[in-house]
Amino acid sequence: MFEHKYFDVYSFENVPLNRDCYLMDECYVQAYEASMVDVFADKGGDSVGEVGSAAARRANEQSLDLTWYPSGWSERFHEVAISLPKNQFITCVGSWRYDEKPHIFVKSGWLEQLYLKTYTIFGLVDAIDVKAALQNGTLSREKLVLLREAIDRLAESQSEVCFISFGDSLLIKGNWTVGHFRSDVSYTYKPEVFVHIIKELQAMYREVLDLKVYAILTQGTNEYYEDSLVHISSGKNHISLNSLGIPFAQLMAIETSVRAAIRAKEHGRFELYLDEYFYNSLRFRFEFDKRARPKYAYSSPMMDAGGHYYCAQLQDVFENIPPDKKT
Numbered sequence: 001m002f003e004h005k006y007f008d009v010y011s012f013e014n015v016p017l018n019r020d021c022y023l024m025d026e027c028y029v030q031a032y033e034a035s036m037v038d039v040f041a042d043k044g045g046d047s048v049g050e051v052g053s054a055a056a057r058r059a060n061e062q063s064l065d066l067t068w069y070p071s072g073w074s075e076r077f078h079e080v081a082i083s084l085p086k087n088q089f090i091t092c093v094g095s096w097r098y099d100e101k102p103h104i105f106v107k108s109g110w111l112e113q114l115y116l117k118t119y120t121i122f123g124l125v126d127a128i129d130v131k132a133a134l135q136n137g138t139l140s141r142e143k144l145v146l147l148r149e150a151i152d153r154l155a156e157s158q159s160e161v162c163f164i165s166f167g168d169s170l171l172i173k174g175n176w177t178v179g180h181f182r183s184d185v186s187y188t189y190k191p192e193v194f195v196h197i198i199k200e201l202q203a204m205y206r207e208v209l210d211l212k213v214y215a216i217l218t219q220g221t222n223e224y225y226e227d228s229l230v231h232i233s234s235g236k237n238h239i240s241l242n243s244l245g246i247p248f249a250q251l252m253a254i255e256t257s258v259r260a261a262i263r264a265k266e267h268g269r270f271e272l273y274l275d276e277y278f279y280n281s282l283r284f285r286f287e288f289d290k291r292a293r294p295k296y297a298y299s300s301p302m303m304d305a306g307g308h309y310y311c312a313q314l315q316d317v318f319e320n321i322p323p324d325k326k327t
Contacts, residue, residue, distance in 0.1 A: 001029070001033065001091070002033055002091070002093050004036075004037055004040055006036075006040045006095050006097050006098065007033075007036070007093055007094075007095055008093065008094050008095055008096055008102075009091065009092070009093050010091075010092040010093070010094075010102065011092075012059070012064065012086055012089050012092075013059050014059075015056045015059060015064060015092045015102065015104065016056065016092075016094075016102050017055075017056050017057060017058070017059070018055060018056070018057065019055060019056070019101070019102065020053070020054075020055055020101055021054055021055060021056060021092075021094075021101050021102040021103065021104055022051035022052065022053065022054065022101055022102070022103045022104065023051065023052035023053075023054050023066075023068070023103075023104050023106060023111060023114075024049060024050075024051050024052075024103045024104065024105050024106070024111075025049060025050070025105070025106070025108050025111050026090045026105050026106060026107055026108055027049070027108055028048050028049035028105070029090065029091070029105055031048045031049065032048045032049065032093075032103065032105075035047075035048045036095065036098075036100065039098060040095075040098070050180075051103070052068065052069075052070075052111075052114075052115075053068070053069040054066050054067060054068045054069065054104070055067045055069075056104070057081075061086075062085065062086045063083045063084060063085050063086060064083070064084040064086070064089065065081065065082075065083055066081075066082050066083070066084055067079050067080070067081060067082075068080045068081075068082045068114070070178040070187070070189070071187065071189075076281055076282075076283050077280045077281055078189060078280075078281040079277045079280060079281065080119065080219075080220060080221065080277065081220055081221070081246065081277060081307075082114065082221060084104070084106060084110075085110070088106050088107045088110040089104070089105075089106060090105035090106060090107065091105050092104045092105070093105070114178075115178050115179060115180045115183075115185075116177070116178075116179065116180075116183060116185055117177075117221075117222070118175045118176070118177055118222055119175065119176050119177065119178070119189075119219065119220065119221055119222055120173060120174070120175055120176075120219065120220065120221075120222040120243055120247045120248075121173065121174045121175075121176065121191060121194055121217065121218070121219040121247065121278070122171070122172070122173050122217070122218055122219070122243070122247045122248055122250075122251045123171070123172040123173070123194055123197075123198065123215055123216065123217045123218075123251075124169070124170070124171055124172075124215065124216045124251055124255060125169065125170040125171075125172065125198065125201050125205075125213050125214075125215045126168070126169045126170075126213060126214060126215075127168040127169065127205055127209060127211040127212070127213050128211060128212045128213060128214060128269075129211060129212070130168045130211065133209070133210075133211060138210065139168075139209060139211075143208055143209055144167055144168075144209075146208050147165075147204060147205070147208045147209060148165060150204045150208060151163055151165055151170065151201075151204065154197070154200055154201070154204070158193070158197060160174055160175075160229075161173065161174045161193070161194075161197065161229075162174075162229040162230045162241075164230070164239070164241070168209070168211070170201065171241075172194070172197060173229060173230070173241060173243065174193070174194065174229070175222070175229060176188045176189040176190070176219075177189075189281070191217075191219065191278055191281055191282055192282060192283060192321045192322060192324070193324060194217055195217075195282070195314075195317055195318055195321055196318070196324040198215045198217075198272070198314060199314060199318050201213065201215075202271070202314060212271075213271070214269070214270065214271050214272070214273070215271065215272055215273070215314070216251055216254050216255055216258070216272075216273045216274075216275075216309075217272070217273075217274050217275065217278050218247050218250040218251050218254065218274075218275035218277070218278055219247055219275065219277060219278045219281070220246035220247040220250065220275075220277065221246050221247075222243055222247065228242060229242065230242060246300070249300055250275055250300050250307065253298050253299060253300040254273055254275060254298050254309045255273075256298075257296065257297075257298035257299070257309070258273050258309070261296055266296065267294060267296060267311055270311040270312060270313060271312070271313050271314040271315075272310075272311070272312045272313065272314050272317060273309050273310070273311060274309060274310045274312065274317075275307060275308075275309055276295060276307060276308040276309065276310060277307075279293075279295075279309075279310040279312075282317070282321055283321060283322060284320050284321060285320045285321070288320040293310050293311065293312050294310070294311050295308045295309060295310045295311070296308060296309055296311070
């Protein structure tokens with residue numbers, strides 16, 4: 001297999017890093033080889049199968065860290081950090097002589113699940129200076145009840161997002177899917193909705209509690225593939241967020257890093273702290289220079305290579321994304 005001299009074949013440990021490549025189903029291995037052999041023989045060569053856009057970032061002993069681009073390299077810069085287990089890897093092959101990007105062939109079941117599983121966006125909204133408000137007697141039960149009622153109304157208008165409040169703090173979660181044309185699962189990723197939700201929550205906290213808020217947003221893979229946003233037991237005393245994986249761990253890791261960075265005066269206080277994958281995927285207006293915003297490293301227990309978060313003021317981001325279209 002792939003013995004022609006113009007093929008470049010890479011082992012799992014030597015998959016080219018930080019280069020554009022393709023993910024491809026193992027079922028196309030033979031057809032792809034035959035097509036490329038025709039190309040090498042100047043006989044043309046037909047396009048074979050379907051490919052997914054990706055880039056390998058890090059080779060571990062039993063897995064390969066990848067950046068996956070669910071919507072390709074054109075529509076929006078939508079990145080998802082995924083892990084390819086070694087036992088799901090078939091081979092990696094390309095041809096630099098013919099400008100053929102590396103193709104990572106993977107097992108069919110793993111690739112199908114990649115497109116059909118559920119992914120998650122998490123957000124944490126927290127009020128600022130709560131301790132001072134308590135000491136001054138300006139934070140009462142009556143105000144907290146009014147805030148809860150306002151959040152209830154917002155939740156009713158955003159049925160695809162769940163809201164879990166802790167008085168002065170709020171956790172929000174939304175699921176999204178990639179899908180493909182051979183299934184009834186569609187591409188439902190709309191991260192801009194969460195920025196609009198944060199804007200509404202900011203106004204609520206200011207009006208009801210007279211407090212400012214900051215928010216952290218992140219997105220990534222989830223291990224509850226087909227479950228609802230939240231599970232509530234029949235006895236109403238067990239609530240499960242139906243989430244296990246990178247997004248929630250990143251959320252907590254970013255908050256820890258933000259607090260440490262503020263204490264160390266590495267950066268000041270901002271209204272938004274956005275994981276780089278979430279931030280980069282936002283559909284900003286063309287004239288908005290998103291790269292000009294500061295970003296900082298953080299260490300996530302779910303990602304060996306760590307990550308970065310962007311700091312921004314809410315209004316700056318809000319004014320440079322499309323209006324919220326409720327459909």
